[in-house]
Amino acid sequence: MNLILLGPPGAGKGTQAKLLEERRGLKQLSTGDMLRAAIAEASALGREVEAIMARGDLVPDEIVVGIIGERIQAPDCARGFILDGFPRNVAQAQALDEMLDEHGLGLDAVIELGVDDQILISRIEKRASETVGGPRADDNVEALRKRLSVYTEQTAPVAEYYRDSGKLKTVDGMAPVDEVSRQIDLVLNKAA
Template sequence: MKLILLGPPGAGKGTQAKRLEDKYGFVQLSTGDMLRAAVAAGTEVGKIAETIMARGELVPNEVVVGIISDRIEQPDVSRGYILDGFPRNVAQAEALDQMLAGKGMELDAVVELGVDDGILLQRIEGRAAETAGGPRADDNAEALAKRLKVYHEQTAPLIAYYKSRGKLKTVDGMKEMDEVTRQIEAALGLLKKKGSWLSRLTGK
């Protein structure tokens, strides 16, 4: 199963991805980790990325997609994967779709964790206030507000993009952690008998 978890900073994407990885064997693929691994391994695309990063420049979409392309061909992702940190905008989503289509593949689903920005801000303010006092809470809330602004400007348009392609599934990300997990599993059809979904993944 090939997945993307979509949602703003603080929505719990990392937590839910780890739960899916632990329970179903879907590998969480972080673009940052993949870049570092490709550079360390000295792959062709890794060498290109290393040269670009050495100049202090952002790695272009086509290079990141090339690294993802190499990574998803490795045997440890045979049961599926969850992309973490990519795509961040529609241009990246289009590049990803083109790469997958070239392999005769496509995403199975994009799961949106629907959350309330105001409540996210309240949560981080509360956590910061408990650990580091009032001023620190203000700093954290301000930083999150900026990240949320970037998300809504650049990444949120992916919701409409994937909805138009019939890939989007939305769950209530404001529920308790276990309930969010249950909703994701239900949306992906993973609450059926284990043999059923495993057969779909392995072809056995």
């Protein structure tokens, strides 16, 4: 089973991906981890990625999709994979679909964790006020507002792209973790 988890920062995608790994034996794939692994391997592609990142540039979509294409062939992805944080825009979603098609694969589900931005902001404010020693540098309302803005502008259209293809299912990301997991399982059971 191959799936994408969508939702803004703080929606719980990482938490749900880890739970899906445990329950279903799927592999959570992080593009950041894959890029770092390519660099560590010092392959031709890894050296190219390292040079791009050293310049402070974003790694082009075709390279990221190519790395994902290689990674999904690994034995630990045999039962399926979870993409969390990718695709970030419609062009990446289209490139991902093309690459999966070339590999004879597809997406079984695209699950959006629906959340209320204002409640996310309130959660961050509460967590920041309760954190002993102060919050992390990026764990503040201003940083979250910026990340939410970027998500709304660039990534939210990905949900529409998958909605138009009939693959998108939305669950209540504001529910308790166990309830969100139950809703995701219902979606995946219907997709299986």
